[in-house]
Amino acid sequence: MKKLVIATDNYAPRWDGISRFLSEIVPRLSDQFDITIIAPDYGKTKQKGYKVKKIPLKNIIVGDFQPPQRKYGEIKQIIKDADIVFTQTQGFIGMPTFIAASFKRKPLVAFIHNIEWELVPKSISIKIAKKFLYPFTKMVTRFVYNNYDLLIVPSHNISEILRWEKIMTPKKVVHLGVDTKKFVKGNKERAKKKIGLKTEDFVIGYHGRLGREKDLKTLMRAFVRLKSEYKNIKLLIVGSGTSEIEDLFKNKEGVIYPGPKEDVVPWIQAMDVFVLTSLTETTS
Numbered sequence: 549m550k551k552l553v554i555a556t557d558n559y560a561p562r563w564d565g566i567s568r569f570l571s572e573i574v575p576r577l578s579d580q581f582d583i584t585i586i587a588p589d590y591g592k593t594k595q596k597g598y599k600v601k602k603i604p605l606k607n608i609i610v611g612d613f614q615p616p617q618r619k620y621g622e623i624k625q626i627i628k629d630a631d632i633v634f635t636q637t638q639g640f641i642g643m644p645t646f647i648a649a650s651f652k653r654k655p656l657v658a659f660i661h662n663i664e665w666e667l668v669p670k671s672i673s674i675k676i677a678k679k680f681l682y683p684f685t686k687m688v689t690r691f692v693y694n695n696y697d698l699l700i701v702p703s704h705n706i707s708e709i710l711r712w713e714k715i716m717t718p719k720k721v722v723h724l725g726v727d728t729k730k731f732v733k734g735n736k737e738r739a740k741k742k743i744g745l746k747t748e749d750f751v752i753g754y755h756g757r758l759g760r761e762k763d764l765k766t767l768m769r770a771f772v773r774l775k776s777e778y779k780n781i782k783l784l785i786v787g788s789g790t791s792e793i794e795d796l797f798k799n800k801e802g803v804i805y806p807g808p809k810e811d812v813v814p815w816i817q818a819m820d821v822f823v824l825t826s827l828t829e830t831t832s
Contacts, residue, residue, distance in 0.1 A: 550631040552581035555623075557616065557639035559587035559600075563808070564757045565831060566636050566661055569724075574598060584626055586641055588616035601626060603641060615640045624648040632657060638664055638692060646692055656696040660706055660830050664689045667761050667828040686713065693717055702831045724831050734817035743804065743818055749782045753819030755812050758789025763825040768796050775802050786815045 554574070558566035570585070577583060578597035585595075589602035603616040618640055627633060627648040634657045635642045649656050665686035690713060693699060699719045701707045707719045737747040745751065752771065758764060764785075771783045785797045788808040797805040809815055816822070 549580075549582045551629055552577065552583050552632050552634060553586065553626055553630040553645070554583060554634045554636070555586045555641050555645035556636040557588060557641045558637065559585070559590060560593050562588075562590040565829070569659070569661070569831070570636070581632075584630075586623060586626060586645060588614075588641065590614075618644060620644045620648065624652075627652055627654060630654050634658070636661060638689065643692075646695075650695060655698075657698045657700065658693065658696050659700045660702070660710070662828050662830060663706075663709065689713075690715055706830045731813060731816070734813070736817060736820070739814055739817035742814060743784075743806070745782060745804070745818065746780070749780050750778065751782045751784050751818055751820045753784040753786070753816065753822050754824070755786040755816060755822075756824075758785070758787050758793040760790065760793065761826060761828050762789075762793075763827065764793055764796065767823055767825045771802070784815065784819060786812055 554570070556566060556570060558564050560567045560571060574583060574585065575597065583598035585598065585600045587600060587602060589604055593600065601622070603619050603622075605614045606617055608615070623641070623644045627645065630649070630652075631654075633645060633649040633654045635645055636659055638646070646656065665682055668681050668685045693710070693715045694717055696717045699710065699715070699717050700722050701710070701719050702722065702724050704721055707721060710719065740747055740749060740751065752774075754764065754767060756762065768783075771781070774781050781802065783797070783803045785803065785805045786807075786809055788794065794805075797803045806815070
């Protein structure tokens with residue numbers, strides 16, 4: 549059985565899109581590969597049929613993200629025995645993994661979860677740094693991805709964006725689906741009553757991490773404008789993130805903010821419209 553090393557800067561129990569992605573694909577891949585995941589140590593996780601190497605965290609927090617320490621030596625040892633290296637990010641774990649795999653001439657595959665040069669500047673609050681981070685991140689991303697063997701992208705549009713930016717590595721489009729047995733339509737009136745809303749309320753909703761790059765300030769501004777015209781409109785925000793963004797929605801008239809929920813289905817069922825304001829996503 550071939551050895552597959554998966555490197556990620558995002559992992560459970562810190563739930564985000566990448567963590568969810570891995571929670572779905574790793575159990576399916578574990579029948580075909582001997583899997584080792586290199587991930588930040590955000591706490592206890594359950595795993596069956598694969599190994600997880602947890603990297604300790606730094607004593608700093610950037611936004612809502614606590615980065616892992618740089619452990620190049622440990623990562624290098626894991627990469628040495630790998631047959632395939634599969635990265636999810638270009639961060640504190642993803643980049644050392646790329647370097648180690650390149651030196652060892654291991655096959656490198658990446659899933660493109662975000663447009664990195666759009667994500668990084670939007671995720672920080674220092675305005676002067678944003679100006680320089682955009683071109684720098686684009687330059688680094690172009691160099692790194694052009695040294696991969698395969699890029700997995702969720703759509704032809706993302707493939708074209710990368711090609712336009714002179715990232716010429718072969719790309720494979722793999723469309724991501726929805727678990728239709730779990731995410732069912734349900735009874736909208738009952739779902740609204742369950743969370744304390746009236747059946748006639750029109751619910752605009754968002755579920756996900758509350759980060760700066762999600763552009764949720766735009767959503768809040770749009771809601772305020774709509775609220776002045778339509779009295780029965782409600783905004784439902786399910787998730788958690790930076791305190792700066794959380795405070796946008798806490799204790800605001802017409803806003804329901806329950807925080808993060810393990811089972812989001814009942815909350816999504818109560819929404820009349822789901823809104824995603826982020827411009828950095830590739831899979832949402």
